[in-house]
Amino acid sequence: MMTIFIVDASVFIYGYRIGEGEMVTVPGVAEELKDAKSTTLFEQAKSAGMRVEPAERRYIDEVVKMARRTGDMDVLSETDIHLLAKALQYMGKDACIITDDYAIQNAASRLGIQVKPIVQHKIMDVLIWKKRCIGCGRYFAQGEICPVCGSKLKRTRRRE
Numbered sequence: 001m002m003t004i005f006i007v008d009a010s011v012f013i014y015g016y017r018i019g020e021g022e023m024v025t026v027p028g029v030a031e032e033l034k035d036a037k038s039t040t041l042f043e044q045a046k047s048a049g050m051r052v053e054p055a056e057r058r059y060i061d062e063v064v065k066m067a068r069r070t071g072d073m074d075v076l077s078e079t080d081i082h083l084l085a086k087a088l089q090y091m092g093k094d095a096c097i098i099t100d101d102y103a104i105q106n107a108a109s110r111l112g113i114q115v116k117p118i119v120q121h122k123i124m125d126v127l128i129w130k131k132r133c134i135g136c137g138r139y140f141a142q143g144e145i146c147p148v149c150g151s152k153l154k155r156t157r158r159r160e
C-alpha cells in the first residue's frame with residue numbers, strides 16, 4: 001500500500017524531501033506560503049501529482065469536537081484543523097501527517113493519527129544579525145562601540 005503523506009506548509013518552507021508515496025494537502029496551506037522558494041516547491045509538488053483537497057465537513061467536525069474537549073482549539077489554526085481532518089479521512093490507510101508544528105503533532109496523537117515530525121535545525125541554519133567591530137573584527141550581540149578596541153561596530157550577518 002502506498003503511504004499517503006498529508007503535508008503542512010513547513011514541508012515547503014524547509015524544502016523537506018518526502019519519500020515514496022502520495023502527497024496530499026489542503027488549500028489553506030498554499031496561503032501560508034509567502035516566499036518564492038516555498039511557493040515554487042509547492043507548485044513542483046503539484047506538478048508531480050500532489051493533490052490539494054478541501055477537508056470534508058464530517059471530519060472537520062470530529063477534529064473540532066476533540067479539540068474543544070482537550071483545549072487544543074486555542075492553538076490550532078483553521079488550516080491545522082483541516083489538515084487533521086484530511087488525515088482522519090485517510091485513517092485506516094497507511095497515512096501520516098508531516099509537520100514541524102507541535103500543536104498539530106499533539107492533536108494528531110490524540111486522534112490516533114500517525115505523525116512524522118520535521119526536526120528543525122534552527123541553530124545550525126539560521127543567519128543571525130550581529131555587530132562586528134570594524135577595527136578588530138570581533139562579533140558582539142549589541143552596542144555601538146567595540147569594548148575591546150574602541151572602534152565602531154557595524155551590523156553584519158553571521159552564520160551561527
Ligand SMILES: [Zn+2]
Nearest residue numbers: 133136146149
Ligand atoms: Zn574591536
